[in-house]
Amino acid sequence: MKHAGQRLDASFVVPVSISLIAWSALLVDAGGLMPPALCSISGDYWRLPLSTWLHLAFLSNSPSKFASDSVLMVAAMMAPLAASPLRHVLERSFARRRMRSALCFVAGYAAVWIAAWIGLQVVAIAFTWAVPAPLTRVGLGFALAVLWQFSPAKQWFLNVCHRRPSLAAFGMAADRDALRFGLASGVSCAGNCWALMLLALLTGPLHVLTTIVVMCFIFAERLERPAPPAWRSRGPGKAVRIIAEKVRTRLALLRAPT
Numbered sequence: 001m002k003h004a005g006q007r008l009d010a011s012f013v014v015p016v017s018i019s020l021i022a023w024s025a026l027l028v029d030a031g032g033l034m035p036p037a038l039c040s041i042s043g044d045y046w047r048l049p050l051s052t053w054l055h056l057a058f059l060s061n062s063p064s065k066f067a068s069d070s071v072l073m074v075a076a077m078m079a080p081l082a083a084s085p086l087r088h089v090l091e092r093s094f095a096r097r098r099m100r101s102a103l104c105f106v107a108g109y110a111a112v113w114i115a116a117w118i119g120l121q122v123v124a125i126a127f128t129w130a131v132p133a134p135l136t137r138v139g140l141g142f143a144l145a146v147l148w149q150f151s152p153a154k155q156w157f158l159n160v161c162h163r164r165p166s167l168a169a170f171g172m173a174a175d176r177d178a179l180r181f182g183l184a185s186g187v188s189c190a191g192n193c194w195a196l197m198l199l200a201l202l203t204g205p206l207h208v209l210t211t212i213v214v215m216c217f218i219f220a221e222r223l224e225r226p227a228p229p230a231w232r233s234r235g236p237g238k239a240v241r242i243i244a245e246k247v248r249t250r251l252a253l254l255r256a257p258t
Helices: 002-028 049-057 063-078 082-089 095-130 134-148 150-163 169-202 204-221 235-254
Strands: none
Touching: 002 063, 002 082, 002 095, 049 082, 063 082, 063 095, 082 095, 082 169, 082 204, 082 235, 095 134, 095 150, 095 169, 134 150, 204 235
16 A cells, blocks of 8 residues: 555656656746747738748747757646546556556657647747737637637536546557557647647747646646536636635634634
């Protein structure tokens, strides 16, 4: 039981540590604070064709710089969200192949999110080209995020995020199941988060602050139970209630006579 608890702790500590290291690397490299594809198009180039915008954005960033910054941003934001499904993989794997299964899961999860992040940057460039006024652009991005937040499709992706399928224990079948689970977790997470991530990309100089807020919101929202897909408000209500209860308990202890 002691070793099991250590494994479960590792499934949370390792992703959070990776996230903190990635954030530190992005903060050290100032250019990494804003997505590389957007840094080079912040000038008054809105009169150019969209194809030229895309060409300039990616031409002015070396492939290695673009890839490294994209990987760091995905690690910074999404590693904590992988903790729960990664724990499922560790719990369903024998000790001798636990690391192998975890790597298969992470490979699938990261592949989906890196592709999604690159795609979101392209969409953000097109959005910036189509709506050059910053306030209008952010307002439209916020409206899109709110619409998606209320939609049944959003709830469907959230429900998929909570699924924990059975995983094979031996051989290639175990590798296949872990990789498939990583891909499915990445797709459901990207489907859940894309609108909020796009909103963060559209905030320009406030990108890093908005990204941190979005990351905290998404992480807290994941505490909610699955629910039938429907048009309704949804958010991190459970996290808010937990924090409020802890604050009330703390205040009660402080006010109690000694």
